[in-house]
Amino acid sequence: MANASNKANRPLSPHLQVYKLIITMMMSIIHRITGAGLYFGTVLMVFWLACAAAGPEWYAFANEVFGSLLGRLVLFGFTWALVHHMFGGLRHFIWDFGYGLAKETSTFMARATVVASVSVTVILWIIGYMVR
Amino acid sequence: MSDMRTPLSKVRGLGSAKDGTGHFWHQRVSSVANVFLLSFFIILVISLQGADYATFIDTMQNPLVSVLMLLVILVGCFHMKLGMQIIIEDYVHNEAAKIFAVIGNIFFSSFIALASVVAVLKISFGA
Numbered sequence: 001m002a003n004a005s006n007k008a009n010r011p012l013s014p015h016l017q018v019y020k021l022i023i024t025m026m027m028s029i030i031h032r033i034t035g036a037g038l039y040f041g042t043v044l045m046v047f048w049l050a051c052a053a054a055g056p057e058w059y060a061f062a063n064e065v066f067g068s069l070l071g072r073l074v075l076f077g078f079t080w081a082l083v084h085h086m087f088g089g090l091r092h093f094i095w096d097f098g099y100g101l102a103k104e105t106s107t108f109m110a111r112a113t114v115v116a117s118v119s120v121t122v123i124l125w126i127i128g129y130m131v132r
Numbered sequence: 133m134s135d136m137r138t139p140l141s142k143v144r145g146l147g148s149a150k151d152g153t154g155h156f157w158h159q160r161v162s163s164v165a166n167v168f169l170l171s172f173f174i175i176l177v178i179s180l181q182g183a184d185y186a187t188f189i190d191t192m193q194n195p196l197v198s199v200l201m202l203l204v205i206l207v208g209c210f211h212m213k214l215g216m217q218i219i220i221e222d223y224v225h226n227e228a229a230k231i232f233a234v235i236g237n238i239f240f241s242s243f244i245a246l247a248s249v250v251a252v253l254k255i256s257f258g259a
Contacts, residue, residue: 036219039212042244045205049251052192056185063182082170089163096160128178 027110031088034081041078079124084117155214162211169204176201189255198256202249209245213237 019025044066051062065071091109094100100109146152176197180188191197216237224230 032219035212035215039216042209042212042248046244046247046251049248049255052188053251053254059185059188079174082174086167086170089167093160093164124174124178128181131178132182 022107023110023114024106027088027091027113031085034085034088037081038078038085041081044074044078076121076125080117080121083120083124084113087113087117087120155217159211159214159218162207162214165203165207166211169200169207172200173204192252192255193258195256198252201252205245205248205252209241209248213241216241 016025048062048066051058066075091100091113094109095106100106146154176191180191183191192201217234220230220233220237224233
């Protein structure tokens with residue numbers, strides 16, 4: 001292989017950091033990050049269910065943990081990640097059917113996803129505090 | 133026509149991963165289910181927050197709630213296993229590390245799913 005040594009000098013395909021960060025790109029990245037966050041966040045669900053199954057004392061302990069300031073902050077973040085990932089997924093369904101792929105439409109949908117996820121999360125928490 | 137292969141022969145077989153579009157399809161079907169299941173989960177958690185133990189157990193022992201919770205857990209964990217596998221395959225390029233991560237992903241997702249299932253069943257059959 002005469003040209004084997006040229007391998008290292010081949011041009012590399014450009015990666016994320018050379019592109020200007022636009023909102024559709026941002027949403028794609030956030031979709032993946034929220035997905036990964038929810039993945040590890042399931043530990044909270046196991047903790048909640050296992051404590052509830054273990055009896056009243058453990059249930060009270062779980063409520064104390066989730067009811068603390070830090071607990072509420074984490075749960076708020078968890079709610080947002082879940083809602084955002086869901087809206088992101090709905091956006092993917094629209095694309096899967098071949099709609100909304102035009103530049104203006106996809107940019108609009110990316111903006112709408114943020115607005116929807118933040119407002120729905122806040123509304124859910126307002127409902128949560130109201131029904132208490 | 134320089135390409136002598138028939139359209140059928142081009143699509144025959146399932147590609148190098150021997151999985152075809154199965155992974156993609158499972159991801160989409162589980163996400164359709166998750167839209168409904170996790171909406172239920174959010175409503176359930178909101179309605180249960182601050183509830184005392186008796187109320188909580190009473191709600192969770194409702195058969196419909198139990199079944200839906202089991203679906204939330206199983207479909208949710210299936211979906212997250214598929215998603216994390218994509219992340220691993222995208223970023224972990226060392227073959228050995230990739231295999232360990234993919235297997236670890238299956239172990240983690242299975243453990244989360246079954247631990248939650250056991251807890252839900254324990255509650256619904258009387259904690």
